[in-house]
Amino acid sequence: xxxxxxxxxDQKERKRxxxxxxxxxxxxxxxxxxxxxxxxxxxxxxxxxxxxxxxILAKAKECKGLTHREASVLLACEMPxxxxxxxxxxAEIKKEFYGNxxxxxxxxxxxxxxxxxxxxxxxxxxxxxIARKKLTQEEIVKEVTALQDMGHKRLAIEAGEDPENNxxxxxxESIKTIYSIKHKNGAIRRVNVNIAATTxxxxxxxxxxxxGTYILFQETYNKESYEAxxxxxxxxxxxxxxxxxxxxxxxxxxxxGCGVLFGLETYRYDFVGILMHAEHLEARFGVGPHTISVPxxxxxxxxxxxDFTNAVPDEIFQKIVAVIRIAVPYTGMIISTRESxxxxxxxxxxxxxxxxxxSRTSVGGYAEEEAEEDNSSQFDVSDRRTLDExxxxxxxxxxxxxxxxxxxxxxxxxxxxxxxxxxxxxANCCHPNALxxxxxxxxxxxxxxxxxxxxxxxxxxxxxxxREKTREICARNLKEIEQGKxxxxx
Numbered sequence: 001x002x003x004x005x006x007x008x009x010d011q012k013e014r015k016r017x018x019x020x021x022x023x024x025x026x027x028x029x030x031x032x033x034x035x036x037x038x039x040x041x042x043x044x045x046x047x048x049x050x051x052x053x054x055x056i057l058a059k060a061k062e063c064k065g066l067t068h069r070e071a072s073v074l075l076a077c078e079m080p081x082x083x084x085x086x087x088x089x090x091a092e093i094k095k096e097f098y099g100n101x102x103x104x105x106x107x108x109x110x111x112x113x114x115x116x117x118x119x120x121x122x123x124x125x126x127x128x129x130i131a132r133k134k135l136t137q138e139e140i141v142k143e144v145t146a147l148q149d150m151g152h153k154r155l156a157i158e159a160g161e162d163p164e165n166n167x168x169x170x171x172x173e174s175i176k177t178i179y180s181i182k183h184k185n186g187a188i189r190r191v192n193v194n195i196a197a198t199t200x201x202x203x204x205x206x207x208x209x210x211x212g213t214y215i216l217f218q219e220t221y222n223k224e225s226y227e228a229x230x231x232x233x234x235x236x237x238x239x240x241x242x243x244x245x246x247x248x249x250x251x252x253x254x255x256x257g258c259g260v261l262f263g264l265e266t267y268r269y270d271f272v273g274i275l276m277h278a279e280h281l282e283a284r285f286g287v288g289p290h291t292i293s294v295p296x297x298x299x300x301x302x303x304x305x306x307d308f309t310n311a312v313p314d315e316i317f318q319k320i321v322a323v324i325r326i327a328v329p330y331t332g333m334i335i336s337t338r339e340s341x342x343x344x345x346x347x348x349x350x351x352x353x354x355x356x357x358x359s360r361t362s363v364g365g366y367a368e369e370e371a372e373e374d375n376s377s378q379f380d381v382s383d384r385r386t387l388d389e390x391x392x393x394x395x396x397x398x399x400x401x402x403x404x405x406x407x408x409x410x411x412x413x414x415x416x417x418x419x420x421x422x423x424x425x426x427a428n429c430c431h432p433n434a435l436x437x438x439x440x441x442x443x444x445x446x447x448x449x450x451x452x453x454x455x456x457x458x459x460x461x462x463x464x465x466x467r468e469k470t471r472e473i474c475a476r477n478l479k480e481i482e483q484g485k486x487x488x489x490x
Contacts, residue, residue: 022283027242030280036272047076060326068275071327090322091349093329101402101434103354105154109363114160116233123160133363146366148186150387151445153403161196168202175209185444189405197244203251212408214248215257220265221273254414259293263311287415291332325351330421340382358387395453402434406489429490432474439481
């Protein structure tokens with residue numbers, strides 16, 4: 001794939017055809033190629049500027065975030081002592097905003113029918129040997145029941161783009177079905193949605209259906225690369241795709257989740273792009289992304305990572321996570337099971353606040369594991385542990401595995417959620433809620449070893465709940481959970 005990304009901008013020769021404007025409604029103005037290239041040149045010129053780097057780090061310590069240019073200087077910096085300083089600061093900021101809580105979720109693929117031609121995805125239309133599947137509502141009931149029996153409370157539903165097989169009506173019906181399922185003590189309390197860019201009208205329908213976060217990955221912010229990677233199908237329209245978050249928020253969806261697929265373009269280009277997107281949403285709506293995901297290109301059915309020369313090594317990946325946390329301190333950060341246990345462990349402290357557990361990337365696959373010959377997976381899973389194994393691991397590392405969905409259900413979304421996060425007050429809700437949802441998991445689903453470890457963590461962490469009244473209520477609710485009551489929340 002031909003790329004401009006390594007070429008240095010020639011300031012004298014280039015004309016400013018498109019003005020950079022973070023408040024603009026046009027994709028090429030709020031994600032300006034010229035601004036990105038000037039930012040990369042600025043970062044290269046200052047990557048050894050210790051005085052400037054120290055100034056940026058000092059600003060970052062105020063926990064108010066950084067501009068895309070400031071963050072790019074940190075990412076370009078190769079001085080080991082400064083990188084270590086970034087890592088320590090990222091850990092401090094993560095603790096300040098999100099404590100030691102890690103929220104757990106699972107993806108549920110509803111359908112892999114797709115009419116797009118994305119060259120990095122095995123769901124592309126021309127792939128004739130991948131098994132094409134679409135869950136019926138009856139099958140969704142079975143899959144969600146299985147997910148509930150694992151202990152999950154939060155799902156991210158996924159589907160390929162196909163107006164005939166996966167119309168918005170199918171997605172809405174599926175959401176209704178998911179929320180309706182109650183098995184034993186199980187319930188899915190938050191459904192996040194990762195589907196193709198759509199219209200304001202359809203986003204309103206998703207809002208009315210009670211979704212949590214609308215998630216859409218940009219894949220890459222480089223327009224030229226984007227168009228080469230998406231040669232056919234509706235997703236080939238760069239502007240329509242890039243402006244999707246604006247339409248979603250116009251429709252009343254408070255929480256949106258952004259992400260790029262690192263490895264499609266140079267990581268520095270897309271790093272700047274995703275920060276500019278966050279700045280745009282802040283500038284236009286006063287609320288940045290609820291979450292930022294950091295997937296990397298990985299092997300899949302007919303996809304070989306060797307075809308992508310921009311693949312990101314682990315040490316760079318860790319740095320990306322840390323600097324995003326520093327630059328956008330308020331956002332949740334998600335890492336999926338496409339990453340190994342080892343990699344996930346390294347980035348948890350650096351900024352990650354949500355992880356998937358016990359995931360399947362096939363269509364369904366929870367009620368009954370998919371046969372190898374029926375492969376419908378979007379990508380290979382590196383972390384193949386069960387949810388209980390992941391919960392056990394988190395407990396051993398000193399984290400609180402959280403199944404909390406309270407903010408969404410209490411109306412603490414959008415600017416209301418962000419104001420609590422930015423003021424440092426969110427812990428007053430999230431910390432006790434995490435303990436109570438963990439207790440539910442321990443009572444209903446945990447293995448004996450996980451239960452034992454979890455009860456010790458709850459006992460220890462309960463004493464850290466700052467407000468005496470909250471601590472007392474939480475302690476009382478924990479006892480009632482033991483007696484069979486469920487779904488307490490602050």
